[in-house]
Amino acid sequence: MKKNLIVGQSGGPTAVINGSLYGVVTEAMRHTEEIDEIYGMINGIEGFLNGHMMDMRSLIETNELSLLRTTPGSYLGSCRYKLPEDLNDPVYPLLFNKFTSHGIGYFFYIGGNDSMDTVSKLSRYAKKINSDIRFIGVPKTIDNDLVHTDHTPGFGSAAKYVASMVREVAIDASVYDNKKSVTIVEIMGRHAGWLTAASALARKYDGDNPRLIYLPETAFDQEAFLTKVQEMLKTTPNLVVCLSEGIHDKNGTFVCELAGDIGTDTFGHKMLTGSGKYLENLIKERIGVKVRSIELNVCQRCSCEYLSATDLNESENAGIVGVQAALKNQTGVMITFIRNRDLPYELSYGTADVTEICNMEKAVPSDWITQDGCDVTDSFIRYARPLIQGKVVVPEENGLPMFAYRK
Amino acid sequence: MKKNLIVGQSGGPTAVINGSLYGVVTEAMRHTEEIDEIYGMINGIEGFLNGHMMDMRSLIETNELSLLRTTPGSYLGSCRYKLPEDLNDPVYPLLFNKFTSHGIGYFFYIGGNDSMDTVSKLSRYAKKINSDIRFIGVPKTIDNDLVHTDHTPGFGSAAKYVASMVREVAIDASVYDNKKSVTIVEIMGRHAGWLTAASALARKYDGDNPRLIYLPETAFDQEAFLTKVQEMLKTTPNLVVCLSEGIHDKNGTFVCELAGDIGTDTFGHKMLTGSGKYLENLIKERIGVKVRSIELNVCQRCSCEYLSATDLNESENAGIVGVQAALKNQTGVMITFIRNRDLPYELSYGTADVTEICNMEKAVPSDWITQDGCDVTDSFIRYARPLIQGKVVVPEENGLPMFAYRK
Structure with a gap:
């Protein structure tokens, strides 16, 4: 019997999250025997609760379906809505009544950690009430911090942006190469340093910028940092330092907490800003060299001109494989990437229990970080290099x- | 008689300043009858004084000449060295002795306002001592603030970067379109708002983001700004506001001066930072809506993936025309752009007395700014649109x- 499909997006966007949406929609269209209507939730599960949906086939009429693939942001809008832990909460029957009334048989949620939490709860509730709706998580996050997958869709393009930008900023910084200077580049990543580590890809030879890379996986020591900067300035007059927004000292105090106001988001995560700015002022005061800090900010997750073709293809495939998994009666799973080898790069697709993924975070392995805590090893480079290949x-x-x- | 040519770069870089260098070098190579050696000054006139030069033909051997065209930053290195006002200063005979000892007949300086000041002084001193060395200024600046030229090389690519980024940031900001938010984008430009104005190109229809654009040409009124933001939030829940780093109140006090420390550069210009950050906090406090600020920072002058093909070609041509002008015995001039028409866009190249250009600044005309001071008119759009065309x-x-x- 034909059923309807619904797909939503949740959490912070990436430059290729709509590539996955494109994958889900186009693959669904290929299964006319099993899938009837293809709906999009507007603003994720929160919007769906308020009745906000759209017909995804309407994108064909407006010729926008192919544009969708390379459009940054979340086309369907996003939300940061956390479903209650208690599966006896009245929101669950409310949601499932809505699913039933719309004839939903397949539910897809494209997102990160918190979105997988939604998929987990919905699939567990479905099991509880013997609903046969299939719930599939399609991963996305520039943070690359999901467990049970080699990497996440969105990371490759953000990594390519970061590496390219650091290479360009290093050139910009070197134009006054007859004077000493320090340029600090602050990169997104609260608890996982994957994206900051990607700045190492910018190097063209041993000893090239960025000379220092600080991840949140290692405790940050201010005095050791200043010593390193002074040491590096001896051989690299225009020093580029890359650091994660989430760097913190050995007591867990964020460097940026020394700098300014801090808020928290809906999920209770600390909102960070200003580690780079803080260290800029510190260097100015303590070393007295010309220094500036650059926050790559949201550009690293929405810039369409630095898309990695590899990442975009894999993001689309994650959506395609997601639909195929649902049609094979899988539920409560997230699509995963399994790397077969680095060179030539080979990837295959799998699934993993979403409940084992949500609310977990995968950090950069400690043996991929150098002993002095201010660089990454070749193992990281081998891992990350294939993910930034190809131009879109x-x-x-x-x-x-x-x-x-x-519209 | 064959003479040698020397070319240097000065001031802040652009994404296409090496396009002009490529133009000078390749055109010089075509004139083997008149031009012998082609030298590059390392770190501009300051480096030249210290004997730092290179042979530009060496780039052919390393196959790097064609790469030069799309390399951001100043390949030759830059300086911010101001020649003395007093032409009797001993630095002038020192410089001209060096020119003579290197057989220099043609001198090219690629730069902005301050660099044209150098060209002006050198050409005036040459006249004074009856030297026949030709001094030519090749314009570059993302600020587009040079007089006697329709626009400047480097502006088009920076404008394309700004407009693209604002369009992408607006998409990123709209993913939580069920909540209100303000995104402030701070754009480079101390006194001239050309680059900030270019954010208007990001719009796809009337009433699209960015809804508010503040240039330094108009006095900034904090209370009027807050009122406008509140008004705009009624129809645009995810509001994008673009502003120049140099916005100031009616007394000339920079908005960012209310925010933090200020330094000055070698030329006595105030170094600005933080207008966006200051207004972010102001909106948070006074309107209480979700708000973030983004500084586009140096990425707007060094990002190679948003080059305008039009700008890159014109930058190269500025170098080519510069060499041709020198060979026609012109000196003390800067290459200028003369627009013949907007649509189809037609440009021709000319020269103007560099002494009339240096130390002047061209602001956005007041009739290209709306009466309420928070937008630009269609005249600006017609002017700027042709400059961002074409992909590289x-x-x-x-x-x-x-x-x-x-090397």
């Missing part, structure tokens, strides 16, 4: 990138 | 852009 040419109109927009 | 594909190696590096 985004269609342009009137000198600017063309994107798909929800 | 930068060669990639191992997943990252390939650039030319000085």
Whole structure:
């Protein structure tokens, strides 16, 4: 019997999260025997609860389906809505009644940690009430911090952006190469340093910038940092230092907490800002050299001109494989990436129990970080290099990138 | 008689300043009858004084000449060295003795305002001592603030970067479109708002983001700003505001001066930072809506993936025309752009007296700014749109852009 499919996006966006949406929608269209309507939730599960949905086939009529693939942000809108821990909460029957009334047989949620928590709860509730709706998680996060998968869709493009930008910023910093300077690049990543580590890809030879890389996996020591900076300035007059927004000292105090106001988001995560700015002022005061700090900010997750073709293809495939898994009666799983080898790079796709994934975080392994805690090893480079390969040419109109927009 | 040519770069870099260098070098190579050696000054006139030069033909041997065209930053290194006002200063005979000993007949300086000041002084001193060395200024600045030229090389690519990034950031900001938010984008430009104005190109339709654009040409009123933000939030839940780093109140006090420490550069310009951050906190406090600020920072002048093909070609041509002007015995001039028409866009090249250009600044005309001071008019759009046209594909190696590096 034909059933309807619904897909949503949740959490912070990436530059390729719509690539996965494109994968889900196009693969669903290929299964006309099993799948009837293809709905999109507007603003994730929160919007769905308020009745906000759209017909994804309408993108064909507006010729926007192919544009969707390279559009950054979450086309369907996002949310940061946490379902109650207690499966006896009245929101569950409410949601499942809505699923039933819309004839939903397949549910896809594209997101990170917190979104997988939603998939876990919905699939567990389904089991409890013997519902046959299939719940599939499609991973995305620039943070690359999901367990049970080699890497996450979105990481490769963000890594390519970071590495390219650090290479360009290092050139910009070197134009006054007859003067000493320090450039600090602050990179996203609260608890996992994957994206900051990707800055190492910017190097062209041993001893090239960035000379120092600080991940949140290692305790940050301010005095050791200043000593390192002074040491590096002797051989690298225009020093580039990359650091994660989430670096903290051995007591767990974030460096940026020394700098300014801190808030918390809906999920209770600390909102960070200003580690780079804080260290800029510290260097100015203690070393007295010219110094500036650059926050790559949201550009690292929405810049369409630094997409990795590898990442975009894999993101689309994650959506495709997700639909195939649902049709094979899988539920409560997240699509995973399994690396067969590094060179030539070979990847296959699998699934893992979403309950084992949600609310877990995968850090950069400690043996991929150098002993002095201010660099990554070749193992990381071998891991990350294949993920940034290939260029994507985004269609342009009137000198600017063309994107798909929800009406 | 064959003479030698020397070329240097000065001031802050752009993404296409090496395009002009490429133009000078390749055009010089075409004039084997008149031009013998082609030298590059390392770190501009300051490095030249210290004897730092290189042979530009060596780039052919290393196959780096074509890479040079799309390499950001100043390949030759830069300086911020101001020649003395007094032409009787001993530095002038010192410099001209060096020119003579190296057989220099043609001198090219690629730079902005301050660099044109150097060209002006050298050409005036040459006249004074009856030297026949030709001094030519090749313009570059992302600020687009040079007089006597329709626009400057480097502006188009920076404008394309800003407009693309604002379009992408607006998408990123709209993923939580069921909640209100303000995103502030701070754009480079001390006194001239050209680059900030370019954010208007990001719009796809009337009433699209960015809804508010603040240039330093208009006095900034904090209370009027807060009122506008509140008004705009009614129709645009995810509001994007673009502002120049140099916005100031009616007394000339920079908004960022309210925020933090201020230094000055070698030329006595105030070094600005933090207008966006200051207004972020102001909105948080006074309106209480979710708000973030993004500083586009140096990425707007060194990002190779958002190059405008139009800008890159014109930058190269500025170098080519510069060599041709010198060979026609012109001196003390800067290459200028003369726009013949907007649509289809037609440009021709000219020269203007560099002494009339240096130390002047061209602001955005007041009739290109709306009366309420928070937007630009269609005249600006017609002016700027042709300058961002065309895409440049930068060669990639191992997943990252390939650039030319000085040995």
